[in-house]
Amino acid sequence: MLLSRGLKLSIIAVLLSASVVAPASELPSSLRGGSSRFISRALGSSCYTMDSVERGLPCNPASVAKERKSRFDADLLMGSHLKYIQEAQDILGGNDSPEAVSKFFSHRDSMQGEASFEASFQASTWGLGVEPYRFIAVTRMENPALPMVDVTIAQEQSVRAQVATYAGENFYAGVQARYTHVKFIGQYFALTEAFAGDKNELFQTRTQDLIYLEPGFLFSWEEQPWKPQVSAVLANWGYSSEKTAEYPIQPEGLLGASIKPFVPLGLLELGVQFQINAQTKNARDALRASVAYQLGILHLIASASDYDRSAGFTVSFRSFSSGLSYWDQDDSRGVFISFLVTL
Helix, strand or coil: CCCCHHHHHHHHHHHHHCCCEECCCCCCHHHHCCCCHHHHHHHHHHHHCCCCCCCCCCCCCCHHHHHCCCEEEEEEEEECCHHHHHHHHHHHCCCCCHHHHHHHCCCCCCEEEEEEEEEEEECCCEEEEEEEEEEEEEEEEECCCCCEEEEEEEEEEEEEEEEEEEEECCEEEEEEEEEEEEEEEEEEEECCHHHHCCHHHHCCCEEEEEEEEEEEEEEECCCCCCCCEEEEEEECCEEECCCCCCCCCCCEEEEEEEECCCCCCCEEEEEEEEEECCCCCCHHHHEEEEEEEEECCEEEEEEEECCEEEEEEEEEECCEEEEEEEEEECCCEEEEEEEEEEC
């Protein structure tokens, strides 16, 4: 029986794609950054300049000297897609049975999940944060007719320390040292490979150690009516124990400004941020605008860039605070819940 030319080409494409196994794409810098998780999900990179929302150590290490107060925070972050996160944990833990693989890849849409716990202590000129557990899972589906999967599953432990000083003339300077140990799986392959291929190769775990040194600077005019601020940070600059596509050493510059205009009730803060890295192609890629408004125990937050949007709120009572944020990107979205204790 003769096969049509189109059918022959389809069969060849399937056979070729079934043997494709390559490293996964790099994780977005927002997932590799060392900022407090709820803040980075709600404000994005604007957290390096805006300071009206306080959770954990500040994104900009120079802000430690500006706040000049002692505080202990313990923050639990849980994202949506909890079932997806549990299934990813099974895969990373070595369970590559057909049942576990089938459950994990039953989600045919692009997915992203995150859960973490972080504790931090901040003094007048220094701060220390410990994140004993953070879990990330990212799955991107391509070409529905011939599914290709880009998947990264990672478990991290991190420690970060900040030191800052007031240099005079409304200028603050600081530096953050950050260490991260990560165990992860990162692969790009045809979906058929997950069921018929060599699972030992496909779901092989790797480990990586990363050390970052991230300086930050801040000009803050607290005596002015609108309390303007200008910040600059060099983030994700450091050393890696090995070169991987998922966790590259890829420095990025962050330059931002914020103001607190007078409003009759509450506290309003507006911020704009430019984030420049190797993926930045034009000014629209770099620009982010954010707003935060506090009225009593309620804090509202919104942020938007050319590629993602987020909105959220926090409610505080004495030493306890809870928050919820919604994050949306082109092919992925999620809801994140945070519980914070401050002493």
